[in-house]
Amino acid sequence: MGFVTFIGRRIFQSIFVLLGLSILIFIIARIMPGDPARVAMGARAPDWVVENLREQMHLNDPLPVQYGYWLRDALQGDFGISLFTRRNVADDVREFLPASLELVFTSGIIAGVVGISLGAISARYKDTWIDGVLRMFSYFGVVTPAFVFAILFLLLFGLALQWLPPIGRLSDGIPKPPVITGMITVDALLAGQFATFWDAFKHLLMPALALSMGALAQEARITRSSMADNLSKDYIAAERALGIPERVIMSRFLLKPSLIPTISVFALDFAAGLSNAFLVELIFNWPGLSRYGMNAMLRKDLNAISAVILILGITFTIANIVVDLVVGALDPRIRLSAERSE
Amino acid sequence: MDDAPLLEIKDLHVHFHVYGGILRVLDGVSFVVHRGEKVGLVGETGCGKTTTMKATLRVLPMPPARIPGGQILFQGQDLLKMRDDRLRRVRGRGISMIFQDPTAALNPVFTIGQQIRAVVRHSTEKRLSRSQIHDRMIQPIREVALPDPERMLGSYPIQLSGGMRQRVCIAMALVADPKLLIADEPGTSLDVTIQDQILRLLGRLVEEKDLSVILITHTLGIVRQLTDRVYVMYAGTMVEVAGTEELFRNPLHPYTHGLMEAVPRLTGGGVSDGIPGRIPNYLHPPPGCRFHPRCPHVMDVCRQEKPGFYRVSGDHEVACFLYRDKERSA
Amino acid sequence: MGEVIPARHSHPTISLEQVKLMERQTRRENLGRAWYKFSRNSLSLVGAAMVLLVLLLAIFAPLVAPYPEHVKPFTDFANAKLPPSWAHPFGTDEIGRDILSRSIFGFRYALWMGVVVLSLVVPPGVLLGLVAGYFQGTRIDTIIMRITDIFLAVPPLILALAIASILKPNLSNAMMAVSLMWWPWYTRLVYGLASTLRNEYFVVSAEVSGASTAHILFREILPNVISPIFTKISLDMGWVIIIGSTLSFVGLGVQPPEPGLGTMVASGAKYLPDQWWIAVFPALAIVLIVLGFNLLGDGLRDMLGAEEI
Numbered sequence: 001m002g003f004v005t006f007i008g009r010r011i012f013q014s015i016f017v018l019l020g021l022s023i024l025i026f027i028i029a030r031i032m033p034g035d036p037a038r039v040a041m042g043a044r045a046p047d048w049v050v051e052n053l054r055e056q057m058h059l060n061d062p063l064p065v066q067y068g069y070w071l072r073d074a075l076q077g078d079f080g081i082s083l084f085t086r087r088n089v090a091d092d093v094r095e096f097l098p099a100s101l102e103l104v105f106t107s108g109i110i111a112g113v114v115g116i117s118l119g120a121i122s123a124r125y126k127d128t129w130i131d132g133v134l135r136m137f138s139y140f141g142v143v144t145p146a147f148v149f150a151i152l153f154l155l156l157f158g159l160a161l162q163w164l165p166p167i168g169r170l171s172d173g174i175p176k177p178p179v180i181t182g183m184i185t186v187d188a189l190l191a192g193q194f195a196t197f198w199d200a201f202k203h204l205l206m207p208a209l210a211l212s213m214g215a216l217a218q219e220a221r222i223t224r225s226s227m228a229d230n231l232s233k234d235y236i237a238a239e240r241a242l243g244i245p246e247r248v249i250m251s252r253f254l255l256k257p258s259l260i261p262t263i264s265v266f267a268l269d270f271a272a273g274l275s276n277a278f279l280v281e282l283i284f285n286w287p288g289l290s291r292y293g294m295n296a297m298l299r300k301d302l303n304a305i306s307a308v309i310l311i312l313g314i315t316f317t318i319a320n321i322v323v324d325l326v327v328g329a330l331d332p333r334i335r336l337s338a339e340r341s342e
Numbered sequence: 343m344d345d346a347p348l349l350e351i352k353d354l355h356v357h358f359h360v361y362g363g364i365l366r367v368l369d370g371v372s373f374v375v376h377r378g379e380k381v382g383l384v385g386e387t388g389c390g391k392t393t394t395m396k397a398t399l400r401v402l403p404m405p406p407a408r409i410p411g412g413q414i415l416f417q418g419q420d421l422l423k424m425r426d427d428r429l430r431r432v433r434g435r436g437i438s439m440i441f442q443d444p445t446a447a448l449n450p451v452f453t454i455g456q457q458i459r460a461v462v463r464h465s466t467e468k469r470l471s472r473s474q475i476h477d478r479m480i481q482p483i484r485e486v487a488l489p490d491p492e493r494m495l496g497s498y499p500i501q502l503s504g505g506m507r508q509r510v511c512i513a514m515a516l517v518a519d520p521k522l523l524i525a526d527e528p529g530t531s532l533d534v535t536i537q538d539q540i541l542r543l544l545g546r547l548v549e550e551k552d553l554s555v556i557l558i559t560h561t562l563g564i565v566r567q568l569t570d571r572v573y574v575m576y577a578g579t580m581v582e583v584a585g586t587e588e589l590f591r592n593p594l595h596p597y598t599h600g601l602m603e604a605v606p607r608l609t610g611g612g613v614s615d616g617i618p619g620r621i622p623n624y625l626h627p628p629p630g631c632r633f634h635p636r637c638p639h640v641m642d643v644c645r646q647e648k649p650g651f652y653r654v655s656g657d658h659e660v661a662c663f664l665y666r667d668k669e670r671s672a
Numbered sequence: 673m674g675e676v677i678p679a680r681h682s683h684p685t686i687s688l689e690q691v692k693l694m695e696r697q698t699r700r701e702n703l704g705r706a707w708y709k710f711s712r713n714s715l716s717l718v719g720a721a722m723v724l725l726v727l728l729l730a731i732f733a734p735l736v737a738p739y740p741e742h743v744k745p746f747t748d749f750a751n752a753k754l755p756p757s758w759a760h761p762f763g764t765d766e767i768g769r770d771i772l773s774r775s776i777f778g779f780r781y782a783l784w785m786g787v788v789v790l791s792l793v794v795p796p797g798v799l800l801g802l803v804a805g806y807f808q809g810t811r812i813d814t815i816i817m818r819i820t821d822i823f824l825a826v827p828p829l830i831l832a833l834a835i836a837s838i839l840k841p842n843l844s845n846a847m848m849a850v851s852l853m854w855w856p857w858y859t860r861l862v863y864g865l866a867s868t869l870r871n872e873y874f875v876v877s878a879e880v881s882g883a884s885t886a887h888i889l890f891r892e893i894l895p896n897v898i899s900p901i902f903t904k905i906s907l908d909m910g911w912v913i914i915i916g917s918t919l920s921f922v923g924l925g926v927q928p929p930e931p932g933l934g935t936m937v938a939s940g941a942k943y944l945p946d947q948w949w950i951a952v953f954p955a956l957a958i959v960l961i962v963l964g965f966n967l968l969g970d971g972l973r974d975m976l977g978a979e980e981i
Contacts, residue, residue: 013821016818017818017821017822017825018825020818020819020821020822020825021822021825021826023822024822024823028831028834028835028838029838139963139966139967140959140963142966143910143914143959143962143963143966144958144959144962145914145917145918145921145934145955145958145962146918147918147921147934147937148937148955148958148959151937151941151944151951151955152952152955154944155944155945155948159944159945160945231403232403233446234441234442234443234446234447235446235447235448235449235450237396237401237402237403237441237447238401238439238441238447238448238511238514239449239457239460239461240399240400240401240433241396241399241401241433241434241437241438241439241441242433242434242438242439242461242514242515242517242518243430243431243432243433243434243435243461243464243465243518244434244460244461244464245430245464246426246430248460248464252460253449253452253457253460256451256452257449257450257451260451271827272827272829274827274830275827275828275829275830275833276829278829278830278833278922279918279921279922282922283941293830294833294922297833297834297837297838297924298837298922298923300837300838302838305834305837305838309826309830309831309834312826312827312830313825313826316825316826316827317825330451331450331451332450332451332453332498332500332501333450333451333498333500336498336500336501
């Protein structure tokens, strides 16, 4: 049962880290020059109204007390009113988060499947021209900023070739499926509306591709190097020497140990995906949480900014724990040493 | 013993292509094992013993390794020219190998059972039933005297001691009833008492199953106990071969002398100096005899020409110009 | 206890000078081998050449750029949106400025961003990592590493965007925002290395012989973690430049009319796809500079054997 304890402790640590993050966010929100109450009411509001709001927002209390109020509200899902949309931030998050998750998950799947396959091909044909081409491709994938990919794809597939719809989540005139998860592709499938799914999928594909490029290239590089590394290990030689066929070795005995570093890096790729979504959603006009956050930042909408960062922090933390779980499941060395250290 | 040899390696060359050039790791190695014979292969660490054996089974990582020349005949067929699917049937069933470091030779992320099962399943072209597979997995584990076989199958290598891992490796090598077993420094990474147990186990199994064996080691005592005939290797070349007793009674090559003197003797008082110097680098090996920079009897000819083998007595051959004139025609 | 125990085997005595000479020779030999490894990998040489080229272009920008005056407030609507030609190899932008000249000056901002951020970030990050690693298991370790974890709990770009957005949008605030987010990566890297080194014999023997903490941190441990740090710096130059250009792209970094590469891509994006060159060439300039630092960093990693990066 040691592994359960290990994960339990990871979750406990994460809660601590997230509390710390909330303090950090609170500090950032309060270092902003200017009076949040004045900003909220606008320049022409009379002083006594602003003063009332200050009292209401607990801005006259000492900072730790203010933090206490803020955290209490945040834990209840109350992040206040967005200055920009004039709605409850929590409602905005509920509306926009699924679109972002849909985008980031799809790009993660693309990055994982394509990246690992390309890495495996590269390792299989190591030092041939195939490997050379793939490595060059991954280099460019890693060094090109996501917004450049977004622009290039938009230009190429959206505008020049017109293969894919350039912006938005659905074409005009196609009704939205009933909201279940908030991810249109998933909801359309759940409702059995395949035409809607296909349309939503076409809208999803290009931003997801643009978002996945960096992670895809990174996964390909790491898979290649770990497979090439493991290929010269004694256990592969031993398995060959005992007459196990090459295809079994490649698809099983080499693949599993080689995937461990690849999957460990996935947490970082996920982080990169969440951050780059800020740009990609902006460029493709994708109505997700990141675009919402980006707009909030450009308008200094503090309540919204705090909520978005906290939500993304939580998402990233969960992703980290999931990755730890998967790696632990794949690698007995990690699992068993976690058990032993109990 | 006069019939065709079980394994015959002829003039094998192995190169490693690395940054900075070509390492000529094996430079014309020849080697014979007859049916039922137990052959020792000795030499310092890094002299190419393991490379020779990995090349035999074609499990050297290529690249960087390359085999530019030579023949490896197993039961008369050249393994170097054999198609992959036929080679696979020789591996494990014809020739099997126990790797030097049992920790490195076991896949860390699969259970012992998963690894043995794969070997069992591919040890025959027949489809085995579940119970047949299970029996064939359990039997070798019993043979190597591992306790609690069922639990052993569910364990990962990291959960076992070094001695148990070594036993698992031996068990896996025996699954397919090989004709020739290559044992690469078995037990070296373990402490002396465990190593002794492992060697005794190996000796017993070899006797019971009447296997031919190649035993790689740098410990001469082990060779003396377990083998009939010994090859001495230095820096990618064979320097001497003789029957075990003959070699210990009458070592000829200066390198073999050095090796014997490097053995700690309980009676002689302390450890002797061994051979001064170290194995030359393979990027720019010395011309002529590779041993000449370290040889106390070096002559001019040693620096220019590579010595051939001189047959000094019945099965005693040595590659050294000192014995040029003492050759007896066979 | 004053009795001298005679050595059983007499070792030839070596003077301190000889030891130092041997150390120096070994070091020179290692340096030679390292350079050999680096230069064998042609891609690292390409990377080094690209970095050098960008560096020279940035330094001599006023001399190299064909139209240095186009970097200052300047409009020439008659020559606006010209496609690439001999006079303007990268074309001209929406108000007639030469994109090549502006891209060359753009390198200055990109490099400046990288240099400033890394020189702000590396010393404190490394110091905290050394201290936490050396005092591993103590309260100091716990405090430093928990704070580091908090900063690592959100992708750096997001927090940098948030901080930059709250401050006045300009280059120095962008650099500050990125710096605030970047030190934990160095702390974590050095912590991992230092916490294993601290149990090595050379550290323990320095402790036993009464060396000061500062001596142990900076003279014993630091030299042994310096190669991974340098490798990370080279790779991070690329990442910081990407983040900097991203901030500029959304308007939180270099402000127009100054020629930030990200800024130029953002303003050129409006003219896609017809006047593609306005956005594409500055974007390629970003790719060039980041690729250079990445290839260089990978070469350094091979050369210094810093696999932990």
